[in-house]
Amino acid sequence: MVDYATNAPSTAEPHDGQVALGAPRRRTQQERRETTIGRLIDATISVIAEVGYANASLGVICERSGVSRGGLFRHFDSRLDLMVATAAEVGKRHIAHARRQLGELRAPTILEALRLMRDRHRNVENVVWFELMVAARTDPDLRIRLSETGRQFFADIVDAARLIPGTELFPAEDLEMLVNTLEHTFDGEAIRREIAPDPVAEDRRLELAAEFAEFLIMRRFNATKPADTPSTTD
Amino acid sequence: MVDYATNAPSTAEPHDGQVALGAPRRRTQQERRETTIGRLIDATISVIAEVGYANASLGVICERSGVSRGGLFRHFDSRLDLMVATAAEVGKRHIAHARRQLGELRAPTILEALRLMRDRHRNVENVVWFELMVAARTDPDLRIRLSETGRQFFADIVDAARLIPGTELFPAEDLEMLVNTLEHTFDGEAIRREIAPDPVAEDRRLELAAEFAEFLIMRRFNATKPADTPSTTD
DNA sequence: ACGTTTGAAGACCGATCGGTTTCTATTCGG
């Protein structure tokens, strides 16, 4: 019933090394596997970002990735598995993004670093991660799987923050708390601004966050030096 | 086919005021209406809190409320309408809760007020509101409707915050930004702790937030009074 | 007391979901 000729499986390939014009031939199985998995995860990311976790159906994911249902279920046993793999991927990209940005700045001010952080939290990677985290609250299976992925992710974030000068003043747990606090703030803002944007307040909030960080530094500095210091602290 | 006798429509009601034993008779139409709407919204709140917005199907909502599908659609034209009404209700309850708590405290410290605020953001009312806000990001209809409901809600929150002493020093837009920042932080924390709880960090975060708030109040206090004041500010 | 209106029930409908099965195409191992 079906016309298989459209696939045109092999228009002859006379010798071994030579390939026909533009026809990418003889991919290895692992290559095939990795490209389709990559296409599926890329599609999942963009679909979740667009329609949310709950509405990211396998139908639209397959459609957008160009992979069939059968193809999907060859590599992922369930929708949950696909989502967990997607979570790991967005986490990895988020970390890479952060390290790259901080690396490009030679002497980042706190405000600059925070602005980059805030903008990162508005990107697809973090939006998808957040969608997954919110869904995990009411989905026990996802919650278990995501908490494992999250452990690594959250630790990596704090590690990356060490690239910012000034952070060496903080012990690990204090820095972790500070970084997480900022993440929470930017996550919450990113959600709220979808229904009630307020760019002016966002700018002021960024300055406030920078002041908070400086407040903590000052506080720690004073705590470690009980004797009063000269007022020429410019 | 159905046995209507179980309903026992009217076992006679001889005179006007007298009712039969324990049988609640002759409710007015408006009463009927309000109670079933109330039951539906209560059920919607608890179901969203349990299984999330996307999985809060009309089936389980009807089941839990004890109202039939037909009954539901008499009062709400669509699931969206029910959700919007639910949003308004949780917003109203959240505000009432906040005002009641702050009113009970006679001289609330910042730390006390912040702890109450944080705990409120872990309650059903706020969890449901947050679920709706997250869903609104990817649901255009819900976003439009919720942004209208939100305008009032967000304004009421800032109004309620005026009950905290010290806030009178701040102009409206500064206080609004400050309050919203705290809301974002507590919202983000409330989500994160579902998959990665860290009670120690939560306590420190609360203390530091309070210290920072006091710092801001002090700074503004000094700014509004350019002349130095006696240091006996206990 | 009685016809009208409103509230509530529940069977029913098409659409869509995640997942399975069946079958074909491609790469692999020798």
Place this chain on the structure above:
DNA sequence: CCGAATAGAAACCGATCGGTCTTCAAACGT
């Protein structure tokens, strides 16, 4: 070059979804 194993496509399945329709009961207006 050829069987075996893997990748991928697509028809298919039962369950469930939001929403409608028909029907009966209760409250209302007069």
